[in-house]
Amino acid sequence: MALSIATRELDGVTILDLSGRITLGEGSVQLRDAIRELISKGVKNILIGLGEVNYIDSSGLGELVSAYTTAKNQQANVKLLNLTKKVKDVLQLTKLYTVFDIYEDEASAIASFK
Amino acid sequence: MESVSRVEEEAEKLMEAAGIDPDEAFKLVMGVREAAVNAVLHGNSYDPAKFITVTMECSAEQLMVTVADEGTGFDLEKLPDPLAEENILRGTGRGIFLIRSFFDEVNFRQLHPGTEVRLVKTFAASTGVSS
Numbered sequence: 001m002a003l004s005i006a007t008r009e010l011d012g013v014t015i016l017d018l019s020g021r022i023t024l025g026e027g028s029v030q031l032r033d034a035i036r037e038l039i040s041k042g043v044k045n046i047l048i049g050l051g052e053v054n055y056i057d058s059s060g061l062g063e064l065v066s067a068y069t070t071a072k073n074q075q076a077n078v079k080l081l082n083l084t085k086k087v088k089d090v091l092q093l094t095k096l097y098t099v100f101d102i103y104e105d106e107a108s109a110i111a112s113f114k
Numbered sequence: 115m116e117s118v119s120r121v122e123e124e125a126e127k128l129m130e131a132a133g134i135d136p137d138e139a140f141k142l143v144m145g146v147r148e149a150a151v152n153a154v155l156h157g158n159s160y161d162p163a164k165f166i167t168v169t170m171e172c173s174a175e176q177l178m179v180t181v182a183d184e185g186t187g188f189d190l191e192k193l194p195d196p197l198a199e200e201n202i203l204r205g206t207g208r209g210i211f212l213i214r215s216f217f218d219e220v221n222f223r224q225l226h227p228g229t230e231v232r233l234v235k236t237f238a239a240s241t242g243v244s245s
Contacts, residue, residue: 024151025115058148058212062205069203086140093215094208095197 003027003053005034011110013045014038015081019052022060031060035067035078044076045113047106051082056090068100077101081109121150121168125179132172134237142177142235145216146170148209149181149231157183157229175237182230190222 003020016034021027038046048067056064064080071078079101083091091097103109125146129139150166158164164184171178194201196208214220219234 023147024155025118055144057144057151058206058208059151061208065203066205069205090212094211095202099202 003030005030007034010106011113013047013110013113014043015047015049015106017049017052021055021057022053022063023055023057024059028059028063031063032066035070039070039074039076044074046071046076046078047081047109047113048078049081049106050084050087052084053087054084056087061090061094061096065096065099077113079103079109079112081106115154117166118147118150118154121166121181122147124168125170128170128172129177132174132177134172134177138237141216145213145233146179146181148213149179149233152209152231153181153183153185153229156188157185159185177233177235177237179233180230181233182225182228184228186227187224187229 003018003022003026006017006019008015008017016031016038018027018031022031035046046067048064067078081103083102088097091100091102101112103112122143125143126139129143134142146168150168153166154160158166161184166184167180167182169178169180193210194204194207196202196204196211201207210220213231213233217233217235219232221232223230223232
C-alpha cells in the first residue's frame with residue numbers, strides 16, 4: 001500500500017498522519033515533499049504520526065532523518081508519534097530511536113512543543 | 115521499481131510456503147528487498163536496459179538468496195558505518211547494514227560486469243520454521 005498523508009493542526013502543531021509504507025518509490029518522496037512544503041511555509045512544529053505505518057525501508061529512514069535535519073536547519077522541530085512495533089524495531093536497530101523525540105500519545109507530544 | 119516489488123512479492127510467497135515464522139519472515143523479506151533496491155538503484159543505476167537476477171531457495175534449515183546486477187560494482191570497504199556518530203544523520207547508507215542485521219551471511223562477489231550478493235539465513239530448529 002502506498003503512503004497517504006493527512007495534515008491537521010492542533011495547538012500550533014502541524015500533525016502529519018501517515019498511513020501505508022515509507023519506501024523508495026512508495027512514499028519517501030511524498031514525505032519529503034510534505035515536509036519541505038511545511039518548512040517553506042514557515043511551520044516550526046511538525047509531528048509525524050506513524051501509527052498506521054507498517055513498513056519503512058532504508059530510504060524511508062533516510063527521509064525521516066532528512067526531515068529532522070531540514071527542520072533543525074530552519075529552527076523548526078520534527079517529532080514522531082505512535083510508532084508501530086516494526087517501525088520502532090528498525091529505528092532501534094539503526095540507532096535512530098535515540099535521535100528523534102518520540103511520543104506514544106498525542107497530548108504529550110503536543111505539549112512537548114511548548 | 116517494479117522489479118523490486120516483484121522480488122518482494124516472490125520472497126513473501128516463498129516464506130509463507132516454507133512456514134517461516136511471520137516476524138522472522140518480515141525481516142528476511144525486508145533484507146531481500148534492500149538487496150534488490152541496491153541492485154536496481156546503485157548497481158544498475160536505474161538503467162532500464164540492465165537486469166537484476168534473483169534466486170531464492172528455502173528449506174527448513176536455510177534460506178539462500180542471490181541478487182545480481184549488471185553495474186560497475188562498488189568498494190565495500192568504503193561504505194560508511196551508519197551507526198557511527200558522524201554518520202547517524204546521513205540520509206543514506208543503511209541498506210547493507212539492514213541486510214547484515216537480518217541474515218547470518220552476506221557475501222559480495224564481483225561479476226563481469228556487475229555484483230552479486232549472496233544472503234544466507236540458517237534457521238534454528240525452534241525459531242525458523244513453524245512446523
